[in-house]
Amino acid sequence: MNYHDYQKRKRKKAKKKKFEEAEMNLTPMIDVVFLLLIFFLCLEFKTLEGKLATNLPKDVGVNTSQAMPIEKLDIRVAQVNWGKQVKSKHDPRRFELEGHKVAYFVNARRISTIPELERVLRKAVKVKVTDAKGKSTARPITIKTSAGVTYGDVTELIDTAIDSGFEEITFGGGEGTRKNPNAK
Amino acid sequence: MSAASLREEEAEMDMTPMIDCVFQLIIFFFLVIDLQNQELEPVVLPRARFAVPDEPPPGKVRPIVNVLQDGEVIYKRQTFYKEDVDGDSRKKLQDLLAHFAKNLMEKKYDPAVQMKLPDDPLLIRADKWTEMHHIAKIMETCGQKDVLIWRLELAVGEPEQKGGKQ
Secondary structure (H helix, E strand, O other): OOHHHHHHHHHHHHHHHHHHHOOOOOHHHHHHHHHHHHHHHHHHHOOOEEEEEEEOOOOOOOOOOOOOOOOOEEEEEEEEEOOEEEEOOOOOOOEEEEOOEEEEEEOOEEEOOHHHHHHHHHHHOOOEEEOOOOOEEEOOEEEEEOOOOEHHHHHHHHHHHHHHOOOOEEEOOOOOOOOOOOOO | OOHHHHHHHHOOOOOHHHHHHHHHHHHHHHHHHHHHHHHOOOOOOOEOOOOEEEOOOOOOOOOEEEEOOOOOEEEOOEEEEOHHHHOOOOHHHHHHHHHHHHHHOOEEEEOOOOEEEEOOOEEEEEOOOOEHHHHHHHHHHHOOOOOOOOEEEEEEEOOOOOOOOO
């Protein structure tokens, strides 16, 4: 090998080495991709929701048997203030109600706040009745809603009732199917 | 370059197929999750402290109806009642609930009414600000002769975190 060949090979080697140095390390990218995968999976599975169990009356109009009368606790939810309809900040297709207010009527007593309702229900749960199987339980609750009451108002009431110790919650009749005249 | 370092370079793994696989997996999971959530419309649920976690049994088709703010009733991305379109006619909704009662719910004899009634609950998912009269329409339809669904579950969200956003 002459001197020129040696120099040529040396330059080639140096060029190759430079090219090798430019190779990208993909390991962090893979790490990030895996993290993203885990993040999105967790985000999707986080959509786990809760549920509140309620009943509807089993009046089917064909029953000939003698029904045993059970003392119930009637709660009526009535709209006090429909509130101002404003567009949601997170989703402009939705609206929210600013200043929306309801009142609860436990038998005939008017209750305006949830803490007050909780106090009344905690007292009321102590009154026990005997069910069809002869077991002593809290009275079943019957919810009646007036026009302008929202799903959120009712779930709040059910949540408070469950917290107070009531087990059986049934929806009754009432003016629930009447459209709220204040709604747009 | 020494022979040893040359050998080391040759042993380097090509990561490209692995990245391809990972991307394919991401796409696959996205599609699977999207199909799973087809029953759930994006509604803002009210929060509750004492709700039972909703953990559907895998593979079981559950009767779920979504009620939007304007009262539109949706099941699997299909509208079954819309006030502007259907007015007082609840035929489509009644047919849907009758289908639930007949095909998706187990029936059990109820001595109180002396007949078999659907024993599985209907899950209602409504927006926090949906008026109850829209939901009352579903409840009324549940009491129709060919439906007779009497167990309901109302979907709620996790309790609000202190200091967290709503």
